[in-house]
Amino acid sequence: MNLDFSQIVPYIPFMLKGIWVTLKFVIFSISIGLLLGTILALCKITKLSFLKWLADAYTSIFRGTPLILQLMIIYYAVPQLIGYDISAFLSAVLAFGLNSSAYVSEIIRAGILAVDRGQVEAAQALGVPYQKMMVHIILPQALKNILPALMNEFITLTKESAIVSVIGYLDLMRRAEIVGAKIYRNFEPLLFAGIIYWVMVFILTQIGKRIERRMRQSD
Template sequence: MDRLALFKESLPSLISGLAITLKITLFSLIIAIILGLIFGLMNISKKKSIKSIAVVYIDLIRGTPLLVQAFFIYFGLPMVSGVRIDPMVAGVVALSLNAGAYMAEIFRGGIQGVDNGQMEAARSLGLSYSTAMVKVVIPQAIRKMIPAIINQFIISLKDTSILSVIGIRELTQSGQIIIARTYQAFDLWLMVGVMYLVVITLLSILSKNLERSLSYDQSKRTAKAFWKLKSA
């Protein structure tokens, strides 16, 4: 089979696999952001018991490979509970827990990167700690975290290839199935690699543009504040 015919025959299956890859990554990232915010806030808590829970979760997830986590959720938990878990559900849970631990560190770093004076000023205006955190600190932190969040999206997107071991027909698994039928390993892996590269390159461009846009907005706000002070 010539390469053009192979490409035409394989493209629909690979695009279907890519769609599943993007779906898993998107769902996992949404859940991971929620987990990251919760455990990031717990990690900066002054209560040792709350902070300890966050530290255990982060260290446990970051200290074990995603492959082991996926196997544990898909093969291990059903043996204990007796309930079979759908591969897609297991994949999303494993990837969400994995990315959530890294998101927690991103949120912790972003929140701690906001000047302490912002919280003090908000509290001096009568806002409670939680209100000041939600309305003042976190919005400022998110601006700094957006590039890191997109970078984690890219990492999670690549990590979905690991989930092929539990039977999810994402992009990598789709390529393996076609190779088993056609024996065209070089051409198929080249196609799969190019598809990953295109998506990740687009995300990288988006990250750089967002970072540039946020820096420009910050510069405009700083300039406006400066001229207000000068004209006062």
Template sequence: MGLDFSRISDKLVYILSGIIDTMQFTLLSACVGFLGGALLALIKISDNRPLKGLAVFYTSIFRGTPLILQLTLIYFSIPQLTGYDISPLGAGVIAFGLNSAAYTSETIRAGILAVDKGQREAAIALGIPYRKMMIDIIFPQALKNILPALVNESINLLKDSALVSVIGVTDVLRRANIVAAEKFIYFEPLLVAGLLYYVMVIGFTAAARRFERRLRRSD
């Protein structure tokens, strides 16, 4: 009844190779979420009421429905509605990216509004165009303030990426379940999967803290 990792020793490399799919999915989703969130945040602080209303409605939809529902809806409905077969990885990136954008937009919006208003007033007084002001002055300062929150969102993406296993993405969890079904043991392969997720989160957190320290020293 004890642990016997020797029974899955020939499958460890197979489970480990799932890290590639997991990290690829996480990084792509994080990029989509950050870019989408930045765009939504700028719309929310703009004076365009129709666009602002759409951005708020978008956020409420993705924050008010389960992520697993969004994932399966995108994966199964796109082929039905368009006749185009989307890959499991593509569906996962779209679902997680759009979901992350909703949460990230609020974080970025709060960060932008937290920047001293004097910075914006000085830029306007100097005649700096709005776009250049946001990119070169406001956004870099906001990024330093919201970086911890963005890191937390990325870590959540990494952990929640296990959900894509339900639509067939061969990530770490999916591979661990395949091995478990082949070997008729579940605890050992799932324990290995849990350890891999833990190591990835710790590594990502350490890299993010190092990046944050570099940003702080650049002030």
């Protein structure tokens, strides 16, 4: 089969550094996606039609266009308008964070609407302010219902992070491509990168299952 994994051995430390480089921007992206997604979800269930329309329009745009297009617009096109170069790291964080928030907002919105209406009515009857009701009563209950969907979104985000290699960001995928170009062999470094991605996703999946079990036990 003409395979020789010994040639990538000297480059393994270089490729392994890509794990943290990848996880770093994924963590930032997830944080933005979760925060902004929560805000968008609240806007979608509000009685203010303008905020609802704005949140729906945002979701439609980011869900209706390819992630790679959004990434390239932020990295290549936006600097043309503002006259300021955006780093590959910041471009990746913004593109993935903004894109993820559109999907997260739908997940959270569905979770909020799935909470028993009686919980809302009881809180209103007790005079609990809307903000406190959402933070302390509704959102915690919604989180238990949507945790699997949220973990699936974060896992998908981790896998799709390989897209940032197109803008030269030195993530795991980009490092595998560099090694392949240096040794004139692509199968071995790409397979090695694929194994690392699988391990990361497997670990995230197990963490998600453990968190889900603990939340169910706390009911």
